[in-house]
C-alpha cells in the first residue's frame with residue numbers, strides 16, 4: 001500500500017490523525033495534512049483505511 005495526501009483539498013479536520021496518529025500529522029508550516037509514512041506496514045492498513053474513510057474531503061488516496 002502507498003499513501004498520498006492532497007494538501008490543496010485538506011481542511012484540517014484532523015479526523016485522519018485521530019484514526020492513524022502514527023501515519024498522519026499536520027504540517028507545522030501550513031496546518032495541512034502530511035503523511036509521516038507513505039508505505040505503511042501491513043499491521044497499519046486497517047487504521048490507514050479508517051483514516052482515509054474518515055476524511056470529509058477525501059484528501060487521502062490509497063494505492064493498493
Ligand code: SF4
Nearest residue numbers: 010011013014016055
Ligand atoms: S481528515 Fe482530511 S481534511 Fe482532515 S486533516 Fe486529515 S486529510 Fe485533512
